[in-house]
Each structure stands twice: as C-alpha cells, then as structure tokens.
Amino acid sequence: MDLNTSHRFKRRALKFAHLVGLFLAMLVICLPGLWIVLSSLRPTVEIMAKPPVWIPQELSFDAYRAMFGGAGQGGIPVIDYFRNSLIISITSTIIALVVGTAGGYAFARYKFKGKSGIFLGFMLTRAVPGIALSLPLFMIFARLGIIDTHFAMILVYVALNVPFTIWLIDGFFRQVPKDLAEAAQIDGCTLWQAFWQVEFPLAGPGIASAGIFAFLTSWNEYALASQITRSVNSKTLPVGLLDYTSEFTIDWRGMCALAVVMIIPALTLTFIIQKHLVSGLTFGAVKG
Amino acid sequence: MKSLKLSAPTLLLLPAIIVLAAVIVLPLLFSLYSSFTPFRLTKPETIWVLIGFRNYVTALTSYEFWTAFGRTVLLLTIALNAEMMLGLGLAMLVNKATHGQRLLRTLMMFPMMFSPVLVGFQFKFLFNDNVGFINNALQSLGLATNAIPWLIDGNLALFSIIVAEIWSSTSVFAILILAGLLAMPQEPIEAARVDGCTPWQTFRFVTWPYLMPFAFIAMTIRSLDVARAYDIVKIMTDGGPAKRTELLWTLIGRTAYSDGRMGFANAMAYISILLSILFTVYFFRKLAAARQQIGAEW
Numbered sequence: 278m279d280l281n282t283s284h285r286f287k288r289r290a291l292k293f294a295h296l297v298g299l300f301l302a303m304l305v306i307c308l309p310g311l312w313i314v315l316s317s318l319r320p321t322v323e324i325m326a327k328p329p330v331w332i333p334q335e336l337s338f339d340a341y342r343a344m345f346g347g348a349g350q351g352g353i354p355v356i357d358y359f360r361n362s363l364i365i366s367i368t369s370t371i372i373a374l375v376v377g378t379a380g381g382y383a384f385a386r387y388k389f390k391g392k393s394g395i396f397l398g399f400m401l402t403r404a405v406p407g408i409a410l411s412l413p414l415f416m417i418f419a420r421l422g423i424i425d426t427h428f429a430m431i432l433v434y435v436a437l438n439v440p441f442t443i444w445l446i447d448g449f450f451r452q453v454p455k456d457l458a459e460a461a462q463i464d465g466c467t468l469w470q471a472f473w474q475v476e477f478p479l480a481g482p483g484i485a486s487a488g489i490f491a492f493l494t495s496w497n498e499y500a501l502a503s504q505i506t507r508s509v510n511s512k513t514l515p516v517g518l519l520d521y522t523s524e525f526t527i528d529w530r531g532m533c534a535l536a537v538v539m540i541i542p543a544l545t546l547t548f549i550i551q552k553h554l555v556s557g558l559t560f561g562a563v564k565g
Numbered sequence: 566m567k568s569l570k571l572s573a574p575t576l577l578l579l580p581a582i583i584v585l586a587a588v589i590v591l592p593l594l595f596s597l598y599s600s601f602t603p604f605r606l607t608k609p610e611t612i613w614v615l616i617g618f619r620n621y622v623t624a625l626t627s628y629e630f631w632t633a634f635g636r637t638v639l640l641l642t643i644a645l646n647a648e649m650m651l652g653l654g655l656a657m658l659v660n661k662a663t664h665g666q667r668l669l670r671t672l673m674m675f676p677m678m679f680s681p682v683l684v685g686f687q688f689k690f691l692f693n694d695n696v697g698f699i700n701n702a703l704q705s706l707g708l709a710t711n712a713i714p715w716l717i718d719g720n721l722a723l724f725s726i727i728v729a730e731i732w733s734s735t736s737v738f739a740i741l742i743l744a745g746l747l748a749m750p751q752e753p754i755e756a757a758r759v760d761g762c763t764p765w766q767t768f769r770f771v772t773w774p775y776l777m778p779f780a781f782i783a784m785t786i787r788s789l790d791v792a793r794a795y796d797i798v799k800i801m802t803d804g805g806p807a808k809r810t811e812l813l814w815t816l817i818g819r820t821a822y823s824d825g826r827m828g829f830a831n832a833m834a835y836i837s838i839l840l841s842i843l844f845t846v847y848f849f850r851k852l853a854a855a856r857q858q859i860g861a862e863w
Binding site: 295298299302303305306307309310312313316324325327328329331375376377379380382383384387389393395397399400401402403404405406407408409410411412413414415416417432433435436439440441443493496497498499500503504515518519529532533536539540543544547548551555556 | 572573574575577578580581584585587588589590592593595596599654655658659661662669670671672673674675676677678679680681682683686687688690691695696698701704705732736740741744785788789790791792795796799800814815817818821822827830831834835837838841842844845846849853
C-alpha cells in the first residue's frame, strides 16, 4: 500500500514536471516573437517608458500605416524593398525548382559514376559562408556592371538554393516507387509522359515544399544581399531592416512593424510545408 | 562520336553544374587568385601584383585574426552542443505530451521561420540595456537594481549572441530528432524494459543509436550554414564593443568593405571557407555512416 502511494505520487510529480518543462520551453520559444508583435502596436512612449509599462494602455496600427503610407517615417521606402524581395525571391525560386527537379531526379533515378561525390560537391558549395562568397561576387559583379540589380540577386539566390533543393527533391523522388513510371512506359507512355504525368504529380507536394524552402532562404538572406544591393533598385527587406539602426535614435516601433511584415509570409508558408519538409530531409533514415 | 552523346543523368545535372560553376566555383577561384595579391578596392591596378603567401602569413601571424578565430570556434562549440542537448530535450518533452502534439510541433518550428537578421534584431531589442524586455523584467521582479549592460559589456555581449544563436537553431535539432522519435518502432524499447533495463539504459543503448542518423542530418544541415551567425552578430553588436564579439566573418567583412583590403580579406575568407568545408564533410561522412548502420540505401 505504502509503495503504491509513493509510486503514484512519483508518477504525478513526474507528470507535473513534464508539463511545467513543456510550458517553460514553449514560453521561451514564443515570447520573443510575441513581444515584437506587441511592441509594433504600442506607441513609442510606452516602449521607452521607465519604469516599464507591462500592460499596454493603447494599441494602434500607426506604425504600419506610417510604413506603407508613402515615404514618411524617416523616408524608408518599405514598399520598394517589399517589391524587390518579392520579385527576387519568386523568380529565383522558380528557376531553382526547375534546375533542382532535374538534378534531384537524376540523383534519385540513375546510378552513375561518382554519384555521392557529386552530391557532396553540390552540398559543399552551400557551405561557403555568404560573406566569404560576397567578396569575389562583389568584385566580379562590379566589373560586369550588374551590381545593385535584380538580375544579380536572382542569379546568386538560384545558385544558393540549387544544392538544398536537389537534396529535398531527391528525397521526394525516392519515395515514389520506380515501378510506377516503368508500368506507365509499358502502357505506352514516353519517358517524358511517364515523368510528367505519373512521377511528378506524386512528388508534387514535396517539390512544392522544396520551393517554399527556397523562397524562404531568398526572402531571409542577408550576408550577400547586404553587399550586392546598394539602393532602392534592389535592396531587400532584411537589408532594409538595417536602415532603422543606422540612425542615431533607433525607431524600435518601426523596426518591430517591419519585422512583423517580414515574418508573416515566412510564418504562413512554413506552416504549409512543415510536414513535407521533415519527411524530405529524413528520407532513407527511416526505412531501408 | 560516342562521347558527343551525353548520358541522361549528365544532361539532367548540367544546369545545376553550370549555375554552381558560374556563381560559386569560378568566383571562388577568382578570390583564391586575389588572395595572393595586395588588391585594394581603391587601387584597381594592384590586382595584377602577385605577392605569394604574404596575405596568409599576415593573417596567420596576426593577433586579431586568431582571437576572432578562437572566438568563432568557442561560439560554435558552445552553441552547437547546447542546441543538440536542448533540441533532444525538447523533442523528448513534446514526444511525451499526450494532448495537442500537433500544436506543440507547430510552435516548436516557430524560431526556424525567423531569418537570422530578425533573430539578431529581436534579441538586440530584448537585451537592450534601456528599453529591453530582459532588463525591464529583471528590474520589475527586483532581481536587479541597475540596468545590466547586456550588449555593452564584452563577455555579456558574447553570451547574448550565443543565446540568440541557440534560440534560433535549437528547433532544427528538435524537429528532426522528434521525427526520429515518431518513426521509431516501439518493440525494442518494450523488449529492453522487459529485460530489466533502467530508463537511462533504455535511452542510452536503444533509443539513442536509433536517433543518431537524425541528429547527424540536423548537424549536417546546421553545418551548411554555420555562418548565419554572421547576420546575428552583425545586427546585435557589429563585432563590438571594442571588437570583443568579432567573429571570423565580421572581421572578413570589415577588412574587405570598410578597409577595402580585398586581397587580405580574401585570404582570411579562404581560411574560413576551408574550415566550413571540413566541418560539412565531417558530418556528411558521419551521416552516411549512420545511414548505413541502420541499413538505408545510399
């Protein structure tokens, strides 16, 4: 009886500790983001207040209105940055997907000499630190006169995204059984038809999530963009965020609002792909 | 004649190879060349002067370089180990949860969506000595009387950066390890229990070996962009105060763009590129070995 109660007590205590641990962990994960959102809605006076105001007295969308309402707010052209980010990210994602699908299919379906060597080589190009790569790119692009253009950024981001896109898409094609395409070919499909009408739709959700991942990489990239973009012509949002800090007084509220604008597309897209992303990365580690 | 007809995989891989060669390999060769010159942005003709290994010698004998190097290694060692442990812990916590696991998993991915720039900014805001959340909270709770200069004191600044780095990347480990836990068959664990293993033994000898490949996938992904710490540091402290948080990458950026000493910066960049590549190759090998161990085809 005694042993029984103590055992039950221990079990309860463990369960309680588990819940507390889980709660604390989630708090640490979520709080910083929530704080940013909250700060973007509060007047600057409240952010700067000493002693701190914990319970917001008034909330407004003024920061967002100022940001998108023309060149006010310290003259930071957020709309231009936003447009640049969109153009560069979307175009580079589409190109990276086409190139990556071809490459991923080759890795998943064919056996050839030096396969794992080439794969590793592709990955290594991704391992080059952005800032180290920016030095030669800066010199070459300045020579070619394409610095501060959309074209230069798109080119760079395609190269940046191709290796990882190949990794993901390779994994998704491996999950599609080979027999399906073979059966389609026996039934009279050409190789292209078998790929386009059988294998591609099956790997489709995976390829879409690889695309979203590529989009996010381009959307968030900073080290290269900060050197290759110079002006409103091609500056992206992450670089634009720094416009707020270069001034002597930091506009915390404005920065918070811009941060929220940057995170919303990323948030939405990541929710959509989360399941596929994990399965794409872990292919082969689960089943033989 | 036979060599003119390219095989299917070559043809499929060609676009990828061309893009990577044009945007990454060729520029890297160019930067390798320029690392042997005293090239300065202000003096374009200096690109044609070869000075052998002098840039490398200067880098390898400079105190500034080695402190930045040591600090980078220290930061990565602490951050990666902590991320691994915390990620494992988080994955186990979420795995044990009986209700709302989907929601928890989604919340867990939250930091992954933040770009490093945003992480840097966010923690710059939280750690701000005057208006920051952390100082405000400490003071309101009465744990600190004066404002703690988080980003102004050298050691505290490095600590703050490590916190930011860990916050942003723990979820990569947690998610992949959780994927491993969810995919794991339950029979071996039950068998181990029946055979009288303690929970620790079960974890150490049954669960952990199974999770290894997942941990290595996470490590490989992380090693592909360890340099994202550059963005965080750049925003939070920009290498300051008084170069106390200068990492290899911020040092390279400063030398190249502020001082305009491209040749010298390229020499240092090459050292950091080689480091990154070694790191990635190491984990890639481990990953391949771990996959082999559980019988996956590669």
